Each structure stands twice: as C-alpha cells, then as structure tokens.
Amino acid sequence: MPSPVPDPSPNAASAHGRTAAHATALALAAAPALAELPLPARASLLRRLSRTLEENAAHLAAVAEDETRLGVERLRGEIRRAQVQLEMFADVVEAGAFLDVMIDPADPAAQPGPRPDLRRMLVPLGPVAVFSASNFPFAFSVLGGDTASALAAGCPVVVKAHEGHPRLSDLTHDLAAEVLPAGVLTLVHGRETGRSLVTDPEVRAVGFTGSTSGGRALFDLANSRPDPIPFYGELGSLNPVVVTPAACAGRGADIAHGYVASVALGQGQFCTKPGLLFLPAGHGLEDNLRRAIASVPPAPLLGRWISTAYRATLAALAGHPAVRPLHLTPEPTDARASAPALLTTSAEELRAHPELLQECFGPASLVVTYTSADDLRTALHTLPGSLTATIHGSEREDEPFVRRLTAALSAGRLIWNGWPTGVAVTPAMHHGGPWPATTAPLHTSVGSRAMARWMRPVAYQDMPEELLPAPLRRDNPWSVPQQVGGPS
Structure with a gap:
C-alpha cells in the first residue's frame, strides 16, 4: 500500500471547519435512528447513493482525473464498482440474514437444568471511522466498500479524506449528504484529525487502507486507548x-x-x-x-x-x-x-x-x-x-x-491459473489475509461479509416481547430469517 503523505496545505484540516470531535458528535446523534431504520428504508438509502454516483459520474470522473491522473476510463469503471458495492449491500440488507437471528425458546425440561428464553442477533457498533485510500478514489474512499458496508450494518461513518484527492472527497461527500440523514456520513481532512478520530471515545471501530507504517501507527493508537477498539487495516502485500x-x-x-x-x-x-x-x-x-x-x-x-x-x-x-x-x-x-x-x-x-x-x-x-x-x-x-x-x-x-x-x-x-489484480465484488470474495496484509485476518473488506466488521452479537434473556428489537419478536415485523430452536 502507498506510504502516508504530508497534509497538502494548512487549510486541509479545517475544510468544512470540522474537528474529529465535531464529526463524531454528529455521528453519535445520528446513530440511534439509523440503527432502528427498517431494513427496506436502509436499503433504499444505499440504492439512492448508487444512483447519485451514476447521475454524477461524468463530473466525478473529471475531478478525479484532475487529481489522480488514473485515466477517465479506469475511473468510470471504478465508479461503477462503487455502485455495485452499494447495490450488493442493499440486497443483503433487504434479505435480513446478516442479522444472524437465533431464538431458543424457554424450556423448563432442558438438561442439565431449565433453559431461559434466549434471543440473539447482531447489532451495529455505533459511529465508525474510515480512512480513504489514494489508489482507489471511489472504491476505497468516501463512498467505497468500508463506508458502504458500515452504512449497511447501521453505523454512521466519519470518513478521513485522503490528501491525494481532497476536492473529489468533498464533492462525493456533498452529493451523498443530499441523500443521507444528517450525521450519517461526515467528512474530515488532515492527518492529525485522522489520529484524533482513532482515539475519539465515540468511535467504535476503524477501517483503514494504506501503508504498513501508517496503518501500524494507527493500529497501535486504537489498541492503546483506555477502551481498545477494532482496527481493520489493509496494509502491505507481496501477493x-x-x-x-x-x-x-x-x-x-x-x-x-x-x-x-x-x-x-x-x-x-x-x-x-x-x-x-x-x-x-x-x-x-x-x-x-x-x-x-x-x-x-x-x-x-x-x-x-x-x-x-x-x-x-x-x-x-x-x-x-x-x-x-x-x-x-x-x-x-x-x-x-x-x-x-x-x-x-x-x-x-x-x-x-x-x-x-x-x-x-x-x-x-x-x-x-x-x-x-x-x-x-x-x-x-x-x-x-x-x-x-x-x-x-x-x-x-x-x-x-x-x-x-x-x-x-x-x-x-x-x-x-489467473492473476490477482481485479477483486470481484461478490458475497464469496475474501479480501484480507494474515499480517501484514491486514490487521484482522478473520475479516474481509470486499464482499457481503465485510458488514460483520461493524456489528457485534447481543443475547436477550427472558426479555419482555415489547422490549425486544423488532427482528427478535414473535411477530417478526421486519420479516427477517429467524433460526428458532435449531442446530447451532
């Protein structure tokens, strides 16, 4: 992965006049409503983001080419890839299986003793931070795979823009802000602001794509917090x-x-x-x-x-x-x-x-x-x-x-008998690996399983029906798959 770079100018850290604390406060305020948003509505947001990219593809590609020189054809293809990611996650959200709902009804005759009513599902972590990559200004940037998977999981995202394409980052964020509720996606600039994101007490996980040295420094920061948080870093790879x-x-x-x-x-x-x-x-x-x-x-x-x-x-x-x-x-x-x-x-x-x-x-x-x-x-x-x-x-x-x-x-x-360049956006894809390829080899940053990084399991024991989250209720108002009393 590319090496970290210095801030391009003193103004970068203050673009939007937003500090890490300001951005995470906005995300924290947006978190409950996003987590409780019914799955069809959440999927609709993702599809609207995809349409926004499509409708503005020419302008986005032109700005990206001016900053990156990657070639308009390559950039238009990458915009389409970002759309495919958003649409894939929308399909996964609508299906509801990603919540991994399991229900074991109470059984007074269970051995070795009576069993309480237990209901388990995955819930979003809360606000997360995403660091954009320089080499994929769409697929691994403001509306890239990390952001798309976190939004699909129900987590507000604070994106640290990459210094290699700041104008494109601003444009992409501003277009997304017309679609998403306030605070669901926030953008910040500057390396020091990025470091502050990793240590901000409201941030519950971090996604990073970049150099081994830069990723390791942020990984150590995430683990040195009073409350260490997951750091999903994609770093260097020899392939x-x-x-x-x-x-x-x-x-x-x-x-x-x-x-x-x-x-x-x-x-x-x-x-x-x-x-x-x-x-x-x-x-x-x-x-x-x-x-x-x-x-x-x-x-x-x-x-x-x-x-x-x-x-x-x-x-x-x-x-x-x-x-x-x-x-x-x-x-x-x-x-x-x-x-x-x-x-x-x-x-x-x-x-x-x-x-x-x-x-x-x-x-x-x-x-x-x-x-x-x-x-x-x-x-x-x-x-x-x-x-x-x-x-x-x-x-x-x-x-x-x-x-x-x-x-x-x-x-x-x-x-x-193939070549590694080219990563298919599909549920079976695993884009990860042992250190130093990533800091978390159990997880992927591409494919539907990328959502698992931004969720955690919670079990509810003998909880009154009216206090249960919608996916765990007997009437199942979200119509999600429920594994009831089945094999583990």
Missing part, C-alpha cells in the same frame, strides 16, 4: 505467484506476458499487484519478461510521495548484492512518474535475506528462481502474509506438487 515446471514448459511465454500485465496494471498501484514471481531455475523466460516490461511506458504515479517511496525502495532492492536486474531504465525527469522494473534473485538468497521481502508499491517486481519443490516450499514458508497467492500449474501433472504448495502459502485468496 506471490508460483509457476510449476509443467506450466513453465507448456505456456511459459504466456505466463510471462500475463504476469507483467498484472504488475503494470494501474502502474503497479493495486494492493493485489503481484510482487514475487517464483519460476523454476533455467526457466528460459528472461527475454520474454524483458520484452514485456520494456513495452510498458513510464507514467505518473498518484503523487510525488508515492513516486519518492517507489524510487527509494526500488533502488534499495536493485542495489542489494543478492539481486540482479532483469530490466531497469533511468527514472523519468518527471518527479511524479516512475518506470517499470524487474529484478531477480534465487529462493536460497530470499531465505538468507528477509530484507528483500518488502512491498515496492509501483510497477516493479522480483523474479525468484527455485531448484526443487523443497527449495520452493521452504522459501514460501518465509513469506509474510498476503492478500493473494497465485499458482500457475497443470491440473493433471501437478496435483501432488500443488497440494503440498498450498499448505505453504499464507494468503486470504488462492488463485489458480
């Missing part, structure tokens, strides 16, 4: 790709081309960019890899802070005695742009030099050669946790080999 000898021999040139395309997609500024390519020694693909990466032109990164970090990390890797370049070109004169690069080392050297296992956020990657299955497995065991891990193999020839490999891969999503 290894393993190519078996059979796959290398059968379609090595195609794999090399596909790999470079995945590395260079969005100038390597995706959290799922593959950072390591494991190839059998003597693979014979160096010329293919060089030609493919040489065809990728230098292009602007999201900002000078990312370009500076990219150049520094690449220089450190390229200058390491265990590494040799496959393709390096002089850096462009434009301080914001960076040229793609490929480096190579061996699995043995990778095990001996763990300092090589660092994310280079941008269009660069490290090719690692292995001499045997054992050489490969021991190297994979040294890798930190990742969002994804990919295997390119042959189904018939590689079954025993691959079965042993999967146990060595520590990632939230395993991919067969």
Whole structure:
C-alpha cells in the first residue's frame, strides 16, 4: 500500500471547519435512528447513493482525473464498482440474514437444568471511522466498500479524506449528504484529525487502507486507548505467484506476458499487484519478461510521495548484492512518474535475506528462481502474509506438487491459473489475509461479509416481547430469517 503523505496545505484540516470531535458528535446523534431504520428504508438509502454516483459520474470522473491522473476510463469503471458495492449491500440488507437471528425458546425440561428464553442477533457498533485510500478514489474512499458496508450494518461513518484527492472527497461527500440523514456520513481532512478520530471515545471501530507504517501507527493508537477498539487495516502485500515446471514448459511465454500485465496494471498501484514471481531455475523466460516490461511506458504515479517511496525502495532492492536486474531504465525527469522494473534473485538468497521481502508499491517486481519443490516450499514458508497467492500449474501433472504448495502459502485468496489484480465484488470474495496484509485476518473488506466488521452479537434473556428489537419478536415485523430452536 502507498506510504502516508504530508497534509497538502494548512487549510486541509479545517475544510468544512470540522474537528474529529465535531464529526463524531454528529455521528453519535445520528446513530440511534439509523440503527432502528427498517431494513427496506436502509436499503433504499444505499440504492439512492448508487444512483447519485451514476447521475454524477461524468463530473466525478473529471475531478478525479484532475487529481489522480488514473485515466477517465479506469475511473468510470471504478465508479461503477462503487455502485455495485452499494447495490450488493442493499440486497443483503433487504434479505435480513446478516442479522444472524437465533431464538431458543424457554424450556423448563432442558438438561442439565431449565433453559431461559434466549434471543440473539447482531447489532451495529455505533459511529465508525474510515480512512480513504489514494489508489482507489471511489472504491476505497468516501463512498467505497468500508463506508458502504458500515452504512449497511447501521453505523454512521466519519470518513478521513485522503490528501491525494481532497476536492473529489468533498464533492462525493456533498452529493451523498443530499441523500443521507444528517450525521450519517461526515467528512474530515488532515492527518492529525485522522489520529484524533482513532482515539475519539465515540468511535467504535476503524477501517483503514494504506501503508504498513501508517496503518501500524494507527493500529497501535486504537489498541492503546483506555477502551481498545477494532482496527481493520489493509496494509502491505507481496501477493506471490508460483509457476510449476509443467506450466513453465507448456505456456511459459504466456505466463510471462500475463504476469507483467498484472504488475503494470494501474502502474503497479493495486494492493493485489503481484510482487514475487517464483519460476523454476533455467526457466528460459528472461527475454520474454524483458520484452514485456520494456513495452510498458513510464507514467505518473498518484503523487510525488508515492513516486519518492517507489524510487527509494526500488533502488534499495536493485542495489542489494543478492539481486540482479532483469530490466531497469533511468527514472523519468518527471518527479511524479516512475518506470517499470524487474529484478531477480534465487529462493536460497530470499531465505538468507528477509530484507528483500518488502512491498515496492509501483510497477516493479522480483523474479525468484527455485531448484526443487523443497527449495520452493521452504522459501514460501518465509513469506509474510498476503492478500493473494497465485499458482500457475497443470491440473493433471501437478496435483501432488500443488497440494503440498498450498499448505505453504499464507494468503486470504488462492488463485489458480489467473492473476490477482481485479477483486470481484461478490458475497464469496475474501479480501484480507494474515499480517501484514491486514490487521484482522478473520475479516474481509470486499464482499457481503465485510458488514460483520461493524456489528457485534447481543443475547436477550427472558426479555419482555415489547422490549425486544423488532427482528427478535414473535411477530417478526421486519420479516427477517429467524433460526428458532435449531442446530447451532
């Protein structure tokens, strides 16, 4: 993930004249009504937000392009992705199963003793804070997946805008404010304001997408509070790709081309960019890899802070005695742009030099050669946790080999004969992984299960019917699925 950046100007922290305390007070005031809003009405808000994005897509994309230079076509596609997320969560809210309602009626004959009436469901945590990402100004920003899932769960959201696209953040928030009740979505600017959000006593959880260093600092803040709160951080990820000898021999040139395309997609500024390519020694693909990466032109990164970090990390890797370049070109004169690069080392050297296992956020990657299955497995065991891990193999020839490999891969999503860049917005998606990919590997930031981050279970024992939340009542006025006296 990209490195944190300094505030662009002294005015950023005071845009809207809103401190963290002011924003969280607005969110706290809005929380009860949002939590009690009937599910169809909550779903309607999400769908109206989606329509707002669609109706203003041209203006939003133009502002985003001016600030990020990601390309209007890419940005329009990302707006559509943000719409799909909102619409998916609207469907999930209407279905009601996300509340996980369980009812065990009283049973005086139960063993080993009488059982009281117990009714359990998930309830929203209350106000939450969301930190926008620079590399996805729609899908992981003001109305991105974290915000959409929190609103769907019934939590007001305070968004800390990213310094890389402040005008777009303001515009998106102002459009959303025309749809949502007051206080349900609030925007703040500035790094210090963001830190204050994490320690604000009214904030009950935090979602973050960004650098490992920045995320770790905020994670430590969240845990050092008198009342520690969940911190759902998506940080850095190497996303290894393993190519078996059979796959290398059968379609090595195609794999090399596909790999470079995945590395260079969005100038390597995706959290799922593959950072390591494991190839059998003597693979014979160096010329293919060089030609493919040489065809990728230098292009602007999201900002000078990312370009500076990219150049520094690449220089450190390229200058390491265990590494040799496959393709390096002089850096462009434009301080914001960076040229793609490929480096190579061996699995043995990778095990001996763990300092090589660092994310280079941008269009660069490290090719690692292995001499045997054992050489490969021991190297994979040294890798930190990742969002994804990919295997390119042959189904018939590689079954025993691959079965042993999967146990060595520590990632939230395993991919067969594909590429990790591109995260489908669907209920079965898991976008998470062991540290340092995320701070909470049990959870996902994409897919319907992302809502679980913003809820907690509450059991009601022998509670009078009229005092129960609507989903737990016998008449079930919200018509949600209820598991009554069934298996656990």
